[in-house]
Amino acid sequence: MRIAPSITQRIAVSIMWTLAAVAMGVLAFIITYILWHGLPHLSWAFLTESPKSMGREGGVFPMIVGTLWVTMLAVVIAAPVGVATAIYLTEYTHEGKMTAAIRFGADCLAGIPSIIFGLFGFVFFVITLGMGLSVISGALTVALMVLPTIIRTSEEAIRAVPRAYRDVAYGLGSTRWQMVTRVVVRSALPGIATGVVLSVGRSISETAAVMLTAGSALGLPQSIFQSSRTLSLHFYILSREGISMTNAYATASVLIIAIMAINLSAYWLMRRFVGKA
Amino acid sequence: MSTMRAQIPVQSAARRPLLARRRLDSERVISWVLFLMALSALSGLAVITAFIFKEGIPIIAKVGLRRFIFSSHWYPLEGEFGILPMIVGSLMVTAGAMVIGMVFGLGCAILLTQYCPPRMVSIIKPAIELLAGIPSVVYGFIGVAILVPFIRDYLGGPGLSVLASSIVLGVMMLPTITSISVDALRAVPKSYIEGSIALGATEWQTTHMVVLKAARSGIVAAVILGMGRAVGETMAVIMVAGNTLELPHSILDPVRTLTSNIALEMGYAAGDHRKALFATGVVLFVIIMVLNTIALRVSRRRSKVKVLAK
16 A cells, blocks of 8 residues: 555654653753752752762762863863964965874864863873872863864855955955954854853763863862862762752752753844844 | 955055065964964874774783774773773663654654744744753663663563663753754755655655655664764763663563763773773774774765755
8 A cells, every 4th residue: 555645744744843852851851840849959958069978968068169170171172273274274375184183183182082181081181290189281172172163163164154254354455463353253152252252061061081180179279280170070979879868959950050051141142133033 | 356465464564564574474473363263173082092092902901902992891990901891781771862852853844844833943942952952861860760660660670771771861862863854955946845745746755755865864864963962972871771781681670771871980090901992992992993984984975965066
């Protein structure tokens, strides 16, 4: 028996809607499940107190500070380098072997698993350079991880700047660097910012690499050369070692809320300034 | 145009030669500085490769490559380093994840590009991006809290299993596969679709006979990159895979993957044991690089074809 094409079409389309609905359902379930169990335990005190007895009680203040340090440092290191790479690739050179090699490097870097970054950060920053398990080792490792994202998004944003802008800038007698900084980068800024915001999100959720490079000290880091536990690692340790489920849920809620806020702002940036997301 | 551009500096050079020369030099300096910074990604990759291999290769040489890869005895304290169970574990988990991620990821991508009204796209697309942003530890946790007990109660076995890891990784791969496939599907020329519809094909016939064929290599690249993601995922897998050292016989058996082997033991390993973990990293690195190279090749062939078509 042959099924009529119109029926096949109906079946196929409804299967795909089901698949998408399942994916949406999984997302909704994860968020609701975590927030449902976590929000009741989330309080001002939880955010501003230090953990007591290995995290069984108390809050997550040092982990929030540690996460912010690692994330901010990583982005502050990676963003200038990434944007510079994008500017070089788009404005300062012609397509050739060198650009192909640089793009190959960025593509490969993007595919390397976080545990490999962790191993590398451990042997290079922690041991060879003698930085120890510290915020700075973690931040440098994460900076390498997010570099490809920043390069890719900045390059796309810069390429989207209309050619006419460049011609006008040259026509007004500006040098290449003036043209790049005052015209191209300025109008590509929202796109670049989106990449940076996404990198912040990636740094916050990173666990494996940070575990091997920033360590898991519970105290408040006094300087960037001290070890500090990030929120995601704290959540992992709390839940895996069964230390405190309520605190694990509350920590996960903080993470989920942060990630949602970051994704929303990236999405907003995209829509507002770059056109269709 | 170019003569105009050249004239302006020449004029100012006549009036203020010193300044003009300095400006010209600063342009060259800027260009060099940008070039050096652009090398960072490439040199980062080189340094990572060098250090992982430097730490891992000696122990592989000492044990012997064949024994390291094909022995299933991992007793680090007695100097027995065989990672066969981890390799098999990683492959099984990735294969399972690929099936799930491909079905769901490709389904979403086709829906988003061919059938979905724009208003739904603006809901589904950011949701899938959010799915990519959720930390892997959260996926692992949900896996342990919901999926593992479900498998244990209804399908048997310990629950911590290949199946559980495949499902968790499949969901994690979905955004990768969807976003790259969407790009590939969008790149299919409109005229192909219009031509097919004009010949009397239904939308679905057009999708699977024309659009999917035309976007094939992009989709293949998407799936391979998704596989790379799955092979490399660590924290979620540690939480749901069970981490035993035995070769798995069914998808309900617990396994240990290459990544979890490193993450679990790195904390206390020393000496040869630590080196063997780096060697595990070398094997993982090689697998990832092979997958990445295939994906890059496949997608480059696509862009070449596109240029020719124009």
